[in-house]
Amino acid sequence: EAAVTQSPRNKVAVTGGKVTLSCNQTNNHNNMYWYRQDTGHGLRLIHYSYGAGSTEKGDIPDGYKASRPSQENFSLILELATPSQTSVYFCASGDAGTDYAEQFFGPGTRLTVL
C-alpha cells in the first residue's frame, strides 16, 4: 500500500480563498517536505519539517504556511490563494538517520486557482 498519500488529488479554488493540502506518511520518517512542480522549474521546495511541531522555510515559502501536528501528517496552507499558486504540489518523506537522503513522494495534488 502507498506509504505517502495526499488529499485532495485535485482542487479548484477561488482567488483569495483558503486552501489546505494534506499529506500522510506511514514510513515513520522524521522529515517531510512540500514541493511545487512547474514546467521549466522542476521541483521547488516550499516548506519542510524535521518532526512533529517543527516547520522550516524552503526556497519559495512566500504565500504558504505549513503545519506538522504529528509524525504522520504534514499540511500546506494557502491563506489567500492566488492564480500564481496554480501548480502541482508534491509531499515527500525521508529518514533523517541515514547517510543518504532518499525521499519518498506522494502522487501529487493538482491545484487550480481561478
Added chain:
Amino acid sequence: GDSVTQTEGQVALSEEDFLTIHCNYSASGYPTLFWYVQYPGEGPQLLFRASRDKEKGSSRGFEATYDKGTTSFHLRKASVQESDSAVYYCALSDRGSNNRIFFGDGTQLVVKP
C-alpha cells in the same frame, strides 16, 4: 550554494536509440547524487544513487557514474523503450544540508515506437 544543472529540457528518441542526459552539479561538500524518474500522473521515485567518486549507480538498464573531477553524473541507457518515457531528475544531497535534496529542472524523455 548547492545546485544541479541538467542540460536537456526535452529529449525525443526512437525505440532502441541510445540515451544520454547530462547532469553537472555544484556542492560545497561531498554529496550523494541521485537520479529520480517520474512517470505520468505519479510522484518522482528513486532510480538509483551514488555516494563516492567513480561509483556507478544503475537500475532498469539505466546507469550513471559519479565523476568528482568533472562534477558530473550523466544518465545513459543503451537502448530505450517506449515505456521509458518519463521525466528524469538529477539531484544531490549534501550532508551539511540536513538531508535536503536539491533537484535539477528535469528532462522530459519521449520515446517513439
